[in-house]
Amino acid sequence: MALPINIEDLLNKRKVESNRIEFKASWNPDKIYHTICAFATDLENTGGGYILIGVEEENGIAKRPVKGIKESEIDQILKDMVGYDAKISPAYLCKVSPEEIDGRTILVIWAPAGINRSYSVMESVVTKKSIPKFYVRSKSSTIEAKGEILDEVRELANRVPFDERGNDSISIDDISGIRVYEYLKAIGSKLMDDFGHRSLSETLDEMDLLVGPVENRQIKNVAAMMFCDHPERFFPVTQVDIVHFPEGSIENPDIMIEVPKITGPVPKMINETLSYLRTNVIKQLGCSV
Template sequence: MALPINIEDLLHKQRVESNRIEFKEGWNPTSIYHSICAFANDIDNLGGGYIIIGVAEKNGIAVRPVKGVPEENLDKIQREVLQYNQLIEPVYAPRVSIEEVDGKYLVVIWATAGHNRPYTAPADVNAKLKKPIFYIRYGTSSIEAKGEFLDQLRDMANRVPFDDRGNENISIDDISPLLLKDYLTKIDSRLAKANFATDMERILDQMQLYDGPKEKKSIKNVAAMMFAEHPEKFFPTTQVDIVVFPEGREKNPENFIEVPSILGPVPMMIRRTLDYLRTNIIKERITKPTDDEHSVKVFNYPFQALEEAVVNALYHRDYKEREPVEITIEPNRISILSYSGPDRSISMESLKEANILRSRRYRNRRLGEFLKELDLTEGRATGIPTIQKKLRENGSPKATIETDESRSYFLIDIPARIDFVQDASSIRDTDIEQIRINLSKICPRYVQDMSMSELGFLAICLIRAKKEVSAQEMLEGIDKISYKQKKRKYLEKLLAMGAISMTIPNKPTSKNQKYVLSDIGHDIIHT
């Protein structure tokens, strides 16, 4: 059986969290079956894990070159796996793959979360009297479940996350071979070399995307979420709706722009949503501090913060809810709303602090696993800290989170960097069309060939020059051309038309030179 993930990613603990990977130097069935049982119980709903036999570790890192498993032992180990599987109760069978690394063979056991939790395994698989024990993962170790952990494990009996359930309405024809092959190619899986015209059923089976007995197996919901061209056929209103309020929802609720709904498999919705935000919403500004030779680049919204928020919304939403992910864009913030809300294991205090949200239960564990392998999400409880960190590094205010007592929704507000909001507010207060009319009347020959966007940039420069500003301060963040080009196109044009004046006119190139509105500039803005 080929793994649905590249073996090197497992050895380097990439795309899969470290607590879901266990290295074993040799074949020790008792210890290994404790971990298989723990991964099958999957108390944290992470999606099970991988045990790699033939690898020594040092401080949690795989020692290379790998030690390997002698070739003559491979068949024996696989036969014993079949034998020891019978000792897990209720019935459970992990997948086994033989991988070649560093010229040696490794045995990889893929133990997914089981559907019939809780499971037990013998304390000693070779003892005559085999005592069944419940095992769980605790950090990077497999331990016996006792007390509160055992109560929680028993409470999870037959509670399978929605994305990991079979769906009789999904047929193999609904799964796109092109999307599936593209995914497997991106993660460098050996399954990408299969014949997708004839082997789709085998590929889905090896990826653990079937549920139920052989005579009546059904495709899991996560297969449609990831690889169906129209997942909304099975999960109505699975889409992203974006609404832009140029003046703000409260200030002018009648003035809004509705972006066409973004549909498709989850990775495609993520990419298309982020493409729209990057192209139409994110603005960049480059400044050069007087005490530092290096330029500083800031944004109205750091892309990484928006990326985490969008991925989180589509990863953690409830696909049984007939509600879209809603993104509302206003001059001072972006709000992302998804249904339903956060798990009750996250306290309201933690939500209010909006620093780190630790959940004991994940709604879509398999979907998260697929997204991690595509590097679209980092892993457990990292989304909100990443958002706050990127906002902090950008000099933006902190994001806030809101939900209700019944946890029916999750709303995150991502504020714009304040100086971008101030510029936007100033421009809104000074009608761009009026400035164009005034420029045409007062300085017609300078603006007759300028576009509306260029007039907008001129307006920003004029507004900034209400008080004394340097050339860098006046031109930062406008137009996507070089600083020299901006000086020639905007600053020098404003000087030529007499709309601004120098504060040190007898020393035009002085490093202390600043610019301020002239009487003509005041007339252009205020007439």
């Protein structure tokens, strides 16, 4: 897996806030998974973070050359992480990348903010009997969430509406530039004037349809709902079902007309639904709109 940022920028804490980077001289699964959980929960909405294993630090600065990790250790770590990942709830998978630096190999764990926050992890991922706990970042450290902080962490799930959450399953290629342009034209947005002179990503950013740090911008769910030709790929059963009872659902419920399901982006579904109602329902009732 390729990292979204240059490894030297991480080691030198450039382009990424220092509290989003943690150096570990060696593999310590319990502490590392506490930090993964804290980055995934992302209480401060900074965009998650990175853990560099095989890197010693001194006064917050990475010591060079890096300490590194043996190849045999990396293979075992990757195998162990398959089981440890299952101890995070709800389900969450961090991204792992071995990186060559200073002639040695280090392991970089990238833990972006999760889309189902908040997350807990077993206090000890290496033992069979343990209890789940919540963890957060406090400045450049990982701490257990307790008291008011724990209450705030538990409220995260209710804080961000589903349509406003970033979704790493959606790529820019899934968004129809034509639909975005037609929407901007319909509402008379000034963004339409520069539409052909900027990238689609820049336009979506201006529309507040991207979320996350600069190195890992995610498209919000609402963007796919509005501008993806087939949003049902990401949101199953995204459709409008219409059942018409010509003689009334109470008077004669056995006679009904099932209209073919209406699918597509939200504006298309709304327009087609209203069109059907105007043509096949309202006119039959002798009404006008």
